[in-house]
Amino acid sequence: MAELKLHHIYKRFGNVTAVGDFNIDVADGEFISFLGPSGCGKTTTLRLIAGFEKPTEGIITIGGTEISNAEKGVFLAPEKRGIGMVFQSYAVWPHMNVVDNVGYPLKIQNVSKEERLQRVMKMLELVHLKEYAERFPNQLSGGQQQRVALARALVAQPSLLLLDEPLSNLDAKLRESMRFEISAIQKELGITVIYVTHDQSEAMTMSDRIVVMSMGKVQQIGRPYEIYTQPANQMVADFIGLVNFIPATAKGDRIFVNGHETLSFPNPKKLAGDAVIAVRPENITISKTGGMVEGVMNHRFYMGDSVDYRVKVKDQIIRVIQKGAVYGTYHDGETVYLDFDNVMSFAKEE
Ligand SMILES: Nc1ncnc2c1ncn2[C@@H]1O[C@H](COP(=O)(O)OP(=O)(O)OP(=O)(O)O)[C@@H](O)[C@H]1O
Ligand SMILES: [Mg+2]
CATH class of the missing domain: 2.40.50.140 (Nucleic acid-binding proteins)
Incomplete structure (x- = not known):
């Protein structure tokens, strides 16, 4: 189960409020996008969920368990949160072939070689990279490398997947086809996804709900149709469409x-x-x-x-x-x- 709750989350860096009073209840299996202009706090919020930053205030729960509570001093280390991640610059290791890249998270969990190979091949099938198993990253296109990063994030079967602009380095056509691939994988595995983007058409097509952010504040949370037809304020109307x-x-x-x-x-x-x-x-x-x-x-x-x-x-x-x-x-x-x-x-x- 990966219900995710953010309750009155604040993150301040000195006198910059990167995130100000973020509240959301994400249902198990839901696809949520964080959408907003550069600097509005999307990555910071994702890093708070992942555990790479500590909230200044507020509570984060996953599946009903508090993983972060600023007041009580609760803070679970990132590797204990069971979260998969793909970041803005999708680092795949250049010295490892595709199988070793994707299998790495299982290797550090001491999963046997045999089981590792089996699970990696299943992931590669899912992201349509089975024929590329032996290749090294420099023998792959940007989109193929992106899919290696995605397979690596999924192989440990996280119930929550965080994606920070995972398609930002791809050309328009590949971006579009990857959108559908990510949606299909998410549906097939039934995982909860938080997807950060500043591309509104990406957010519109992929999400169950969109969180529109501006200057560290949530402006509106709603289904794509609601956000488009009933924007909460002038900023949202201007940003979407x-x-x-x-x-x-x-x-x-x-x-x-x-x-x-x-x-x-x-x-x-x-x-x-x-x-x-x-x-x-x-x-x-x-x-x-x-x-x-x-x-x-x-x-x-x-x-x-x-x-x-x-x-x-x-x-x-x-x-x-x-x-x-x-x-x-x-x-x-x-x-x-x-x-x-x-x-x-x-x-x-x-
Ligand atoms: N470690 C830090 N120290 C100080 N300020 C920071 C730090 N990290 C982020 N910020 C500030 O917090 C704000 C939000 O940054 P964040 O990276 O979350 O934006 P973003 O919405 O992901 O933007 P982009 O679309 O450009 O990736 C920005 O004003 C940024 O300069
Ligand atoms: Mg960012």
């Missing part, structure tokens, strides 16, 4: 777009005063004949499967993405009309 923010003012049960007296939206959050309307580019439709607001076509980018438009509405450039649109439908300088759908609203952030 593309979005237009339009200045507005909330009054009573409506939010009025600044500078457009007649354009207003419902105010379900009962905001008051300065606010922003947020609308994703794919939730705006363009027409030549009429809509909520009038604008001027400013620029168009042909994307193959879509056209990415910039439309000037008063002083603001609004981004609109239309799937399957034909590039030549509009020309620059033409008057167009926009309709907004799935409009979100937030209190204005400084």
